[in-house]
Amino acid sequence: MIRVAIDGPAGVGKSSTSKALAKHFGFAYLDTGAMYRASAWWCMDQGLDLDSPELDEQQVTETVAALFADSHIDISLDPDNPGIHCDGQDISEAIRSSEVSSRVSKVSGIIPVRHVLIAAQKAYIAGEADEESFSHGAGIVAEGRDITTVVAPHAEVRVLLTAREDVREARRLGQAVQGVGNDDVLARDKADSKVTSFLKASDGVTTVDNSDMDFEQTLQVLIKLVEDAE
Ligand code: C5P
Numbered sequence: 001m002i003r004v005a006i007d008g009p010a011g012v013g014k015s016s017t018s019k020a021l022a023k024h025f026g027f028a029y030l031d032t033g034a035m036y037r038a039s040a041w042w043c044m045d046q047g048l049d050l051d052s053p054e055l056d057e058q059q060v061t062e063t064v065a066a067l068f069a070d071s072h073i074d075i076s077l078d079p080d081n082p083g084i085h086c087d088g089q090d091i092s093e094a095i096r097s098s099e100v101s102s103r104v105s106k107v108s109g110i111i112p113v114r115h116v117l118i119a120a121q122k123a124y125i126a127g128e129a130d131e132e133s134f135s136h137g138a139g140i141v142a143e144g145r146d147i148t149t150v151v152a153p154h155a156e157v158r159v160l161l162t163a164r165e166d167v168r169e170a171r172r173l174g175q176a177v178q179g180v181g182n183d184d185v186l187a188r189d190k191a192d193s194k195v196t197s198f199l200k201a202s203d204g205v206t207t208v209d210n211s212d213m214d215f216e217q218t219l220q221v222l223i224k225l226v227e228d229a230e
Contacts, residue, residue, distance in 0.1 A: 001138065001139055001140075002027070002140075002157065002226060002229060002230065003139065003152050003156050004022075004156070005143075005151070006142070006159045006161055007143070007145055007198045008145075009162060009189045010183070010185035010189055013218060015031055015033070015143065016215065017210075017219050018031070019031075019141075021219060023080060024223055025139060026138055027139035028140040029078070029142075032145075033144055034075070035084075035117050037096070037104050038073060038086065038095050039108075039113065040106070041094055042063065042072070042073075043060055043064065044099070046063050048063060060110055061112040061113050064107065064117070101183040102184070105188055105192055109195050118150060122152075124140075124142075125142055125151070142155075146197070148160065148202065150196075157206075157229045159207075159208055159222065160200075161218070161222075162199075165186060167211045169186065208225075
């Protein structure tokens with residue numbers, strides 16, 4: 001079983017390349033950002049005002065804990081059929097809206113919330129949380145901000161995928177034109193880097209700067225790293 005951990009800032013193309021990498025090897029795929037986004041979406045759905053200066057962090061933590069503990073959430077690990085459902089509702093698109101993108105860091109910045117999600121992510125990677133959907137005997141690709149360092153520090157392949165700021169902004173703008181919500185990626189990185197360290201590779205993590213690479217070139221570099229680890 002090969003575990004591939006990929007971290008990096010927003011707008012670097014982590015999700016699309018990680019998903020394609022998982023497909024290439026027949027591995028499972030875990031988008032941890034989607035879990036934080038779903039948590040923020042759920043808090044808003046439950047009536048919490050994430051913009052309030054008096055946001056009650058304990059209440060947010062309890063609300064997010066209930067999302068996972070009470071099995072409201074269903075995450076597909078199948079890279080050919082990714083998606084996230086909450087109480088049967090497909091929220092895959094809703095969690096990409098600008099309402100969620102602009103508030104997700106408020107939820108992910110609460111340390112006890114992170115502990116809830118990190119435990120859930122470890123269970124997914126260990127194959128303990130995925131009863132019915134996708135078998136990932138061969139391996140799993142997990143991507144986010146703290147996978148190489150906190151969630152799966154012993155992964156067989158650990159990569160920091162990065163790109164210059166102007167390139168990342170341009171990529172996210174392109175996504176916005178395609179209908180994905182508007183997203184200030186640099187502001188999000190600034191907020192996120194207070195609680196996670198994804199701007200510099202930690203020891204043993206391979207940096208891949210794809211500023212001057214297209215999607216296919218990035219994918220080939222990642223495929224080679226996994227092949228070398230097999
Ligand atoms: O990867 P994506 O940009 O969809 O992540 C959405 C948000 O989830 C990030 O801006 C960050 O606040 C949070 N996140 C995190 N730790 C991770 C993955 C995502 O804090 N491992």
